[in-house]
Amino acid sequence: MYLKTVQGLLIPFLGTTLGAACVLFMKNKLNAKLQRALTGFAAGVMVAASIWSLIIPAMDQSAHLGKLAFLPAFIGFWIGILFLLLLDRIIPHMHLDHSQEGPKSRLAKTTMLVLAVTLHNLPEGMAVGVVYAGFMTGNAGITATGALALSLGIAIQNFPEGAIISMPLKAEGMKKGKAFLYGTLSGAVEPIGALLTILAAQYVVPLLPFLLSFAAGGMMYVVVEELVPEMAEGEHSNIGTIMFALGFTVMMALDVALG
Numbered sequence: 001m002y003l004k005t006v007q008g009l010l011i012p013f014l015g016t017t018l019g020a021a022c023v024l025f026m027k028n029k030l031n032a033k034l035q036r037a038l039t040g041f042a043a044g045v046m047v048a049a050s051i052w053s054l055i056i057p058a059m060d061q062s063a064h065l066g067k068l069a070f071l072p073a074f075i076g077f078w079i080g081i082l083f084l085l086l087l088d089r090i091i092p093h094m095h096l097d098h099s100q101e102g103p104k105s106r107l108a109k110t111t112m113l114v115l116a117v118t119l120h121n122l123p124e125g126m127a128v129g130v131v132y133a134g135f136m137t138g139n140a141g142i143t144a145t146g147a148l149a150l151s152l153g154i155a156i157q158n159f160p161e162g163a164i165i166s167m168p169l170k171a172e173g174m175k176k177g178k179a180f181l182y183g184t185l186s187g188a189v190e191p192i193g194a195l196l197t198i199l200a201a202q203y204v205v206p207l208l209p210f211l212l213s214f215a216a217g218g219m220m221y222v223v224v225e226e227l228v229p230e231m232a233e234g235e236h237s238n239i240g241t242i243m244f245a246l247g248f249t250v251m252m253a254l255d256v257a258l259g
């Protein structure tokens with residue numbers, strides 16, 4: 001169980017690292033079609049995970065409330081949405097437009113991008129931590145497969161995030177190795193946040209219905225605010241749509257059939 005948990009915590013970080021490593025091998029930016037496909041697949045996985053790995057277990061944990069079993073999930077979901085909305089107002093948005101900026105302006109915005117992605121990764125790390133805390137207690141209706149699928153979905157989303165940090169840094173004159181390091185470090189907050197959440201499991205478990213749905217709300221905000229616009233951007237947006245459907249059904253099958 002502990003080995004599975006460690007692996008689950010490190011998988012999202014691996015996704016960021018692999019994305020940042022693109023700067024070591026690619027001369028140009030990440031292929032647009034590939035990015036839309038990855039983003040769409042990750043969005044589908046995260047939506048399905050929000051339902052089957054987070055919201056449904058949250059309601060199952062609140063079954064003793066009878067007809068009000070939805071209430072903790074309802075409250076937690078909205079807190080998650082509002083928390084991410086607050087983050088988006090406090091920190092700069094992840095998307096950049098370099099078309100009409102000078103070198104200093106681009107470098108400053110790229111630096112802010114590193115901060116933005118890093119802070120956006122914190123709720124995702126907490127989501128993984130909450131799920132694995134529930135899995136380790138054995139009383140939250142969360143399976144190892146469901147927790148692993150959630151980690152994989154976030155890792156896939158993190159791949160383009162790592163790339164969009166390291167590549168602009170290289171474009172501004174930073175050495176490949178240092179750009180890779182910055183991209184990798186932006187994802188380090190995820191396993192740290194997840195580990196701290198698990199260490200606080202004795203306080204987390206009684207609040208699991210709220211925290212699971214909080215994680216679902218945060219993930220759904222990321223999907224609607226960031227992933228869906230990215231997967232639908234430009235021509236051939238149907239690639240993102242098809243991959244969204246694929247990610248959703250794969251996650252659904254894993255969670256239900258193997259859970």
